[in-house]
Amino acid sequence: MGKALLTIQDTSGAMTQGLISPRLILGSASPRRRDLLSQIGVIPDDIRPPDIDETPAKAEQPRPYCIRMAHEKALAVEADECDVVLSADTTVALGRRILGKPADAAEAGAFLRALSGRRHSVITAVAVRRGARVWQRDVLTKVRMKRLDDAELAAYLATGDWQGKAGGYGIQGPAGALIPWISGSFTAVVGLPLAETAVLLRAAGWRAQV
Numbered sequence: 001m002g003k004a005l006l007t008i009q010d011t012s013g014a015m016t017q018g019l020i021s022p023r024l025i026l027g028s029a030s031p032r033r034r035d036l037l038s039q040i041g042v043i044p045d046d047i048r049p050p051d052i053d054e055t056p057a058k059a060e061q062p063r064p065y066c067i068r069m070a071h072e073k074a075l076a077v078e079a080d081e082c083d084v085v086l087s088a089d090t091t092v093a094l095g096r097r098i099l100g101k102p103a104d105a106a107e108a109g110a111f112l113r114a115l116s117g118r119r120h121s122v123i124t125a126v127a128v129r130r131g132a133r134v135w136q137r138d139v140l141t142k143v144r145m146k147r148l149d150d151a152e153l154a155a156y157l158a159t160g161d162w163q164g165k166a167g168g169y170g171i172q173g174p175a176g177a178l179i180p181w182i183s184g185s186f187t188a189v190v191g192l193p194l195a196e197t198a199v200l201l202r203a204a205g206w207r208a209q210v
């Protein structure tokens with residue numbers, strides 16, 4: 001697929017043809033995803049946050065849920081036929097339980113108490129769409145959170161860093177001090193697995209940066 005042939009007609013009626021790279025639309029409101037992309041030299045031409053219903057279906061398992069969310073986000077973003085749209089979803093899973101973005105500090109506290117002293121999974125699914133074609137990958141990372149005492153929990157909640165983050169924490173911020181071990185992809189936990197994302201962008205014809 002790669003580059004598209006662009007034909008421009010000027011005011012005299014003359015036609016000019018040239019090859020253009022597709023535009024990249026980041027279908028995400030997450031500043032983390034924008035920052036992660038810039039780490040590999042990918043600067044989106046536009047950012048269009050998707051507006052979808054993120055309620056899990058009844059008895060839906062975390063991984064299928066996460067994959068479905070990324071797919072629906074990519075489809076929800078308006079784009080031209082040759083634009084490349086990139087969307088993702090990060091889901092924190094404690095067993096079969098899906099921990100989304102906490103509504104308030106009380107819910108963040110409840111999530112963190114549930115995660116305290118245990119291993120959980122962070123799943124990030126990425127969807128890249130061009131026209132009707134969608135390329136997807138998902139990455140599962142195991143994360144262990146240390147056992148939190150009341151003072152540590154209160155101190156973390158007071159930072160406000162839990163806001164807008166699945167599971168009520170951000171490993172890249174102060175919560176990094178609460179996470180002694182991960183197995184998997186750090187960038188996936190933060191919101192976008194960069195190695196897998198680079199593969200998907202190349203598959204969709206986006207020019208490789210690295």
Ligand SMILES: Cc1cn([C@H]2C[C@H](O)[C@@H](COP(=O)(O)OP(=O)(O)OP(=O)(O)O)O2)c(=O)[nH]c1=O
Nearest residue numbers: 028029030089090165166169170171189190191
């Ligand atoms: C677990 C974890 C999540 N997160 C963030 C990444 C995501 O932004 C967010 C999970 O919510 P998402 O629904 O995946 O993303 P979003 O609502 O922020 O943005 P959009 O749907 O528009 O793409 O949690 C971290 O920043 N650090 C972490 O350690």
